[in-house]
Amino acid sequence: MKKTAYSFPEEVLEHVFSFIVSDKDRSSISLVCKSWYEIERWCRRKVFVGNCYAVSPPILIKRFPELRSVTLKGKPHFADFNLVPEGWGGFACPWIRAMAGAYPWLEEIRLKRMVVSDESLEIIAKSFKNFKVLVLSSCEGFTTEGLAAIAANCRNLRELDLRESEVEDLSGRWLSDFPDSYTSLESLNISCLGNEVNLLALERLVSRCPNLKTLRLNRAVPLDRLPNLLRGAPQLAELGTGAYTSEMRPDVFSNLAEAFAGCKQLKALSGFWDVLPSYLPAVYPVCSQLTSLNLSYATVQSPDLIKLVSLCEKLQKLWVLDYIEDDGLEILAASCKDLRELRVFPSDPFGLEPNVALTEQGLVSVSEGCPKLQSVLYFCRQMSNAALNTIARNRPNMTRFRLCIIEPRSPDYLTLQPLDDGFGAIVEHCKDLRRLSLSGLLTDRVFEYIGTYGKKLEMLSVAFAGDSDLGLHHVLSGCDNLRKLEIRDCPFGDKALLANAAKLETMRSLWMSSCSVSFGACKVLGQKMPRLNVEVMDESGPPDSRPESSPVEKLYVYRTVAGPRLDMPGFVWTMDDDSALRIS
């Protein structure tokens, strides 16, 4: 009898599948045939849900009965910039409840931009006996009480990471709720907490956990307590300091410098709130081994920054304020040849006039000097097509390029032309570009370039750009790999949207706010595309109280297999085919 692939026992296939880790590959495997689909779904251990409303808990649980790790993302990215009103959604509770029942062996929960309640944290704490990893990234809705439940109950917790979440900080006592017998902590990030934690409990916790590799403190941890903490964890690989300031005393300084010198494995540093420049040299002993440095809260001047950065020859990732200025970036380019990622944040984002000597030249220098530079986020106040052209030609290996020229619609400051050609050069030369954020004065032409050349582009952010629907049409019809498109304040309207309706089913989501999409078009889109959720946000009242041609405030469209969601607040209307308007 002929042996064929499907005469292998399931166990063999399962074993083979266990080497396939990437979600895309797993998905491909499951499409081969029915039996592979079945085998694969039973042995899938890890799932990533990029939009929590694209699927529902019952659907997920039905297909994947044996998960150990779940990642969920909630609100759209523009929620980071206050464009999504409170109460919009992204509630973790229904997911946590459902998983508590279905996955008693769940080990990892990672949530981003979701609303998490203390109740949810308590459910997690009590339901998963082998719970190991909790990452709450840019989440909100919980308090330190919820954290206390986690600390008290999760005996096998390895990672507790609250990065950039909004936590109602009722008391620092929760840290003491880790029992004395608890020693498995590997990663702790409490940098977002507002108030003091119990420092003694922290010190004891840190020193009894031998595998602690990542410790990111909050601002309230005073500098003079840092040496003790470091001595309790000399194996630390990543450290986020608290406030980096203290009364200037020689013994504090030498204590600190010694403690840093003892951390031979330290690779990443962050924190540095309220930096007292004279304390910066305390970290010099570890600079030569650093690969990651986040100075984006360090309000110190360029010379201090330069001295620090020029010692970090192995640096791969630098986040810094624009105090570094063009001069500093030139030194960076000369010193850090391994640099892969640069983010320069504005120290004075709302000022009308520039407060630092940071221009496009800094970015050009880095693009020239750092051959491995692939990821850039750069805030500045002037840009030119020539500079963008140079950057593009220098760095065809760029994969993420986000430029924010602070004043909307700023033209090329040399020629006063739009920046179409400059960004066009970026998409043309950087053939692997996956993420792009535009700014400055831009016409439909830049979108023509993007549609023509941005074939690998997955995420595009647009603000105050374009002339007409043609711009949007270029992007939707040209960018074959587009997954996320977010647009604000652009004259894009109905035509391009409706003409490219089918494209939206191939993307994760589309956000359009303060554009020219009419309510009528939204209704049509919702009615004609049942596998899309078309949600209109309008805080001034129901959209049908205005003419159909009126533009909607905000539009969020995403593909889903779960149908319209049922947890919308009063200012969100769904345009599905049952009823164009949900009656409130």
Add this chain to the structure above:
Amino acid sequence: MMDESGRMGRRRSHHKFSEERELELRLGPPGEEKEEEEDCWSHHHNENKRERNSHESDQSPLSLGYFSAQRIYNFQPKASSFLQNMSMVGKESKDAISSQPCRSEVMEFHNGAVCAEKKALSSPSSANTAASNNSSQKRSAAGPVVGWPPIRSFRKNNASGSTSNSKPPLGSHHHNQHKHHHHHLNLNVEDKVANTTNKEHVNNISGSPNKGMFVKINMDGIPIGRKVDINAYDSYDKLSSVVDHLFRDLLSVQKQKQEEEEKTMILDGSGEYTLIYEDNDGDKMLVGDVPWHMFASTVKRLRVLKKSDLAALSLGGKQGHINH
């Protein structure tokens, strides 16, 4: 593209064909004449610019038969009406200059302006940021645009608290740390005063807020919370009118069926509601008791509630009692 019912499909494919043809005309190599680029789909739109209410639905390539002509051509309204729908605040004069549908006008304006400027421009390679953005020199002091520049709120609150046009001073000054707004450390009274005086000073220099400070504001009975930028205002009157406006809209949405609008002037004592806040010590206080800059530096949350509910709360601060 849309492949649903056959009846629609035929009509659509006809339009799609003509649309593609028109698009092909448009997608020429870069470097075309500006006049061609200024407009998009077809000559229809040039005509439309002259007549506001055209009724030529059949000529529109993407009409799909669903809308009346007016709506389709509405998408390129004149600058002012388009901008009314945008969330930009107080940028009237600048918008008139840089509105997108009139790009050629923008170029002309800038060219004219730059003639005077070019003489003042030093060589482009220098870091002369003064000449960077002539639009910034043209506009009036603008209010902040929501969500722009795109940075997270925790970065805004941590951004430099020192004066807007200077960098943090060299050297190790103990004093240095007090220039920053300490949300999280317990400050003594002297620190608070130094903080607030510096902030006032900063606001006076720049003439407009140089950092945003967003605090949550909730109103009893309304599930939708909001955030307001305290640094965008410099007095209780302004805050009061913004809060009033904010919740009046939300209230009227909730009570659509009621004929009359509820008057909710919050801080003048005449209305049904009042405003309280929570400061950085967690105490709840009535808004209006302390000088504005002191309030602005300590406020963490705001809440609007009915005066009748005030008695149920225990208010902290200097006055333990309710005044009105």
